[in-house]
Amino acid sequence: MQWTLQYEETWLHRLNPAFKLVFFLSLFLTLLFVHNPNVMSNLTFVPFILVLFATGHRRIVIALLLIPFLLLFFSSASSMMFFGQGSTTWWRWGIVHITEESFFRGLHIGFRALNFALLGLLFALTTRPVFLFYSLIQQLKVPPRFAYSFMAAVRILPVMVEEFQQLRAALLIRGVKKKKGLRRVTQSIMLYAVPLLSQSIRRAHRIAVAMEAKQFNNKERTYYYKQTFSKVDIYFVLYIIAGFCLSYWIGYTFPYFEITDVRN
């Protein structure tokens, strides 16, 4: 989310936000029907190229954001690799049973998870929440009460982060007797969650009252930002279609793996 990150605006920022959301969701669903690991691994490059070169954010920021993605790749792939069903056994050690089928299925799942992650990051890095919510009202007819509540809530997130730091310092200074084992987990959840949530609830209530005092209601309203469609929306669709075609063509012409369908 971009309230503090410095970035340059790129063509991806000019996509219609609601369209971007719907289009990304349909991409997500489409990926569920790709079962060829060769194609899936190629498809990962489609969003990856955009994340690397077209978000307008600094490289270092992107590199930092990508670290958890590696972890995700391995953790998504591992369960299936170690414990999946399959007939061609490669390795067995106690309960761990790696088969050819489960290995490639695991790899496939890893790539797909990576693909989702990159698409999500691409969206988050190139969309200003305020524009997204205006667009949701204008293009998808989301009721303004919900959209404006979202914008108000997003606005107070940095305040909450600051409060969290203050709370941490206060608890350190006060000194807390740490309980043992599982009770320590619940203890720290309560110590942090109760003050932060009760502050946030009271603040949210005050903001809601202030919004109503500004005559925010269900009457007709006009909009400061008009969200429209433009040529970049078409370019983006073309890029994705081209990416898909290329991934399929390479995947079938120069396969890296022998398996072409990871389902049993």
Place this chain on the structure above:
Amino acid sequence: MKVGVSNLRVKYAGAKTLLFNNLSLQVEEGEKVLFLGPSGCGKSTLLQILSGLIPNAVPVPMKADQVKTPESSGVVFQDPDSQFCMPYVDEEMAFVLENRAIPQPEMKKLICLYLHKVGLSFSDPHVEISSLSQGMKQRLAIASMLALEPDVIFLDEPTALLDPEGTTEVWNTIKQINEKQTMIIVEHKIDEVIHFVDRIVLFDSKGKMIADADPKSVFSFYKPKLKEYGIWYPGVWDEHRKENNLPAPYVKGQQLMVINQLQGYRGKTPKIEVSDAIAHEGEWIVVTGKNGAGKSSFLLSLMNVMKTTGTKSVRGQLKTIKASREQLAFVFQNPEFQFITNSVYDELAYSLEMMDDRNVAEKVKNWLEAYDLHHVQNLHPYQLSTGQKRRLSVGTSLFGDQPVLLLDEPTFGQDASNTFKLLDLFEQLRSKGMLIIMVTHDEMVVQNYATREWVIHEGKLIEDRKLERREEEERYAVDSTI
């Protein structure tokens, strides 16, 4: 009649008694009325009822024979950080214009117009609200309220959470609004308002109206009440000092705290630097400077909550949080964050147990008495009034007989009687030899109580000056502007 109620009764959920038993009140076109009373007397509730917010936006059980609300109300609330729903100045102003269904092409011009009215002139109003000072935020709140073109303006303690500078800034802005504008104001700090309103309505703690007259008469007949209710009226400081014969003389004590080449970091950025400083027993040092100068970071560095380099010592080096906690009592700006149990009693007992004290029951009892908290000892700390919360947070931090008390704006947002209770307590501790280090924006605290001032500017301690407390004869020259 512009706005009014007759025979109003209100019942808050869980409250034992009714608020306002058959209250009637009328405000005429063009009047400027100030509601005064102790905290919790219902003046803000009344303001919200007259503006129509209660019960439409906030459902509070109420009954009245008649409620007359204006065609359109504009309300400004007290908290600068919970009045806006959008991140940028122009977007927030646009939100109001959108609500009024103003055509989009006219918005830019109107936004600048209203901002200009409150003296906020940006070359481009697409400025992050979070980058504004608290005073500027309140002026933005006024601008967005004016953008409603309201019939009646309601101001619900608009300066309660501002420093003196911001308070003046906001009242100057309000005074420039149209002279014929009807206004209803709730405010505790009345120095600036008093010459501006035509009428004062005074309530007692149960919401009963005890006076309704012009400012001059209210002042001459009800001054003891104003004092009892903790209202900041002109001259209240001098009266307090005169009656309590404060402060006690300052005698320089033993050297207590030594700071050498102290630097505090947030991450890798240095936030505060103090090359060397020495403080003594019985000193009252105020730490002053602009917002964000590094005053709080200074206190946090002393506590070792921030990463630090250099040395600091009080009866030995302070290298860990634990070592600091045993020598320095720390009172946070937001008292709620210091509470970790579910009742006032447990809060105090907890601190004692942390110090391995054996006479818990007896000591807690003494504290509850001393801090005037015994009648609320079973309440959850969050349910206390702001004054009680503050006293409890001082109590919980002072339990270990530490020789130094660190305070981060302890009187901020407190009413007059709570402020004096606190200051008198600190003064009492100081006269027994405690070293007090207090971050504050309040010039009156600096003038009346401090013995020394440390000025922090852009992360550095740049000035260390001795202060003379005000002289006897000056003390009795009570300001009598009213």
Place this chain on the structure above:
Amino acid sequence: MKRLKLSDILITIVIALVFGIIYKLWGPVYAILKPFGLHVGDVIYGMWFIAGTVAILLLRKPGVALLAETAAASGEFLVGSEYGLSVLLYGIVQGLGTELMFALFGYKRYTAFVAALGGIAAAVGSLVMDAAYGYVMDLALWNLLLLIGARLLGGFLIAGILAYFLVEALEKTGVTTLIRPASDEDYKALDQ
């Protein structure tokens, strides 16, 4: 049906966004636990359902659980979740699970029992999504059962019981008087 007021919606979303950030931070924790296989780590998966239960226990109005869980997922997504858009769909289905349980009791009971059922229902929702997401059925049977067991237990413990106690602790602070409607007795007291 009690319609959601602006303050109900705003409070729900604010709470949800707090949890949304926790959800995001929970991702790496889960990812580290997961490769040790066996799906025991799935017990902590229950954290991802907690927004729905907490919000509806606090506000006690229809629709709140679904809104909260969806908003929390959107928050997680907007801060750049490594699960990308999938969290949005998961959030909706999980929220629906919790919502249905409270609906089953006519939105009249807000007890630890119903909260626990709500947490378990959300876990079921997440398993349904997993099945649609693919290949879960291709796990060895013992492993699949372990996954289901751990997931449901997590839903019960974290999104059910822990959520209930969290709300109880919040009630003690008195903040709930702000958000729950006044009782009939309060209205009656006005006529005396």
